[in-house]
Amino acid sequence: EVQLVQSGAELKKPGSTVKISCKVSGYTFTDYYIHWVQQAPGKGLEWMGLFDPGDGETIYAENFQGRVTLTADASIDTAYMDLTSLRSDDTAMYFCARGKRMGPTLNYFDFWGQGTLVTVSS
Amino acid sequence: DIVMTQSPDSLAVSLGERATINCKSSQSVLSSSNNKNYLAWYQQKPGQPPKVLIYWASTRDSGVPDRFSGSGSGTDFTLTISSLQAEDVAVYYCQQYYSTPVTFGGGTKVEIK
Numbered sequence: 760e761v762q763l764v765q766s767g768a769e770l771k772k773p774g775s776t777v778k779i780s781c782k783v784s785g786y787t788f789t790d791y792y793i794h795w796v797q798q799a800p801g802k803g804l805e806w807m808g809l810f811d812p813g814d815g816e817t818i819y820a821e822n823f824q825g826r827v828t829l830t831a832d833a834s835i836d837t838a839y840m841d842l843t844s845l846r847s848d849d850t851a852m853y854f855c856a857r858g859k860r861m862g863p864t865l866n867y868f869d870f871w872g873q874g875t876l877v878t879v880s881s
Numbered sequence: 882d883i884v885m886t887q888s889p890d891s892l893a894v895s896l897g898e899r900a901t902i903n904c905k906s907s908q909s910v911l912s913s914s915n916n917k918n919y920l921a922w923y924q925q926k927p928g929q930p931p932k933v934l935i936y937w938a939s940t941r942d943s944g945v946p947d948r949f950s951g952s953g954s955g956t957d958f959t960l961t962i963s964s965l966q967a968e969d970v971a972v973y974y975c976q977q978y979y980s981t982p983v984t985f986g987g988g989t990k991v992e993i994k
Contacts, residue, residue, distance in 0.1 A: 794983065804923075804931065804974055806983040820982045821882075854930050858978065864912070865978040867921035869942070871930035 761785035763855055763872035770878050771845050779875045781838045781855035788831075789813040791857040793838040794868060795829060799851040807853075810838055813860060845879045852876050883908050883977050887986030893994040900962040902989045904975035909955045912979070919979035922951055922960045925988075926971045934973075935960065967993060 766780040781793060795807040808819040810829035817829045823842070831838040838855060853875050856868035884907040894900045910919045918938035923931035933942045935951035938958055948963045962969055970993060975986040 803988045804976075804985040806985070809981070809983075818981050856930075865919065865981070865983065867933055867936040867976070867978055868923075868931075869933055869936075871932070874930055 761857075761870045763857060763870055765853075765855060765872040765875045768876040768878070770880065773846055773879055773881055775845050776841060776843045777845060777877050779840045779842075779853055779855075779877070781840070781872050783836050783838070783857070786857075788833055788836045791859050792865070793829070793831065794856045794858055795827075795840045796854045796856060796868075797823075797851045798854065798874075799848070802851075807840070809858070811860065812838070842877075845877075847879050849877060850879045882982055883910065883980060883984050885975055885977055885984050885986040887973075887975055887989050889989060890987070891990040891992065893992045894962075894965045895994045896967065897964050898994075900965050900969070900991055902960045902973055902975075902991075904953075904958045904960070904986050906956045906958075906977055910977045910979040911955050918954055918958070919977055920951075920953070920958050921976045921978065922949075923974045923976060924969075924971045925974065931974060962991070965991070965993070 762784045764782045769777050789812045792809045794809045797805045807823045826843050828841040855872040858866040858868050886905045888903045920938040922935040925931040934945050939951045950961045952959050972988045972990050974988050
């Protein structure tokens with residue numbers, strides 16, 4: 760059974776950094792990109808970037824470039840998302856999702872993590 | 882960036898009636914190399930992550946009821962729920978995965994009339 764299990768909710772101060780984990784199981788970690796998606800309260804979905812566990816390549820959305828870092832530890836089938844310089848508008852649910860690697864092209868997101876709520880407040 | 886525009890923002894449909902959601906991309910998401918539209922539809926219920934319903938614009942994911950169907954090509958796409966059930970109350974998003982950044986439509990909230 761494919762599962763993506765994310766770490767728990769976080770309460771952070773403005774200016775700090777949050778690290779969210781996404782542990783996968785039920786498939787070969789390197790066969791799928793891991794994407795990260797932000798959803799502010801009551802709002803839509805915004806793609807933050809992707810990590811390729813096959814070669815470590817990352818692609819970041821311009822809105823998050825410079826503040827987000829995507830990494831992974833393939834030995835434990837876990838992907839990570841670091842978001843720095845947190846501000847109040849980073850308060851959101853963050854999802855990891857997988858998309859099958861298909862050569863140079865992308866794929867739809869077929870499984871998602873349960874989400875991690877990050878609250879940024881002084 | 883490819884901008885995805887959904888309409889309407891919300892709609893209320895009677896049980897058993899048809900619901901239609903539209904999605905327009907600012908540029909074509911049809912690949913000339915494989916003739917596939919890189920367009921997916923997701924359903925999100927409160928407190929849950931999105932769930933894929935349709936991919937390649939018209940392929941229903943495993944286990945998705947056949948009352949859900951996707952159509953369209955190029956820049957114009959439609960998600961149709963042929964006979965709305967109570968469990969279909971949710972927000973629906975279209976997504977293009979033709980190129981990065983991956984982008985989503987703004988969402989359409991479907992309610993029971």
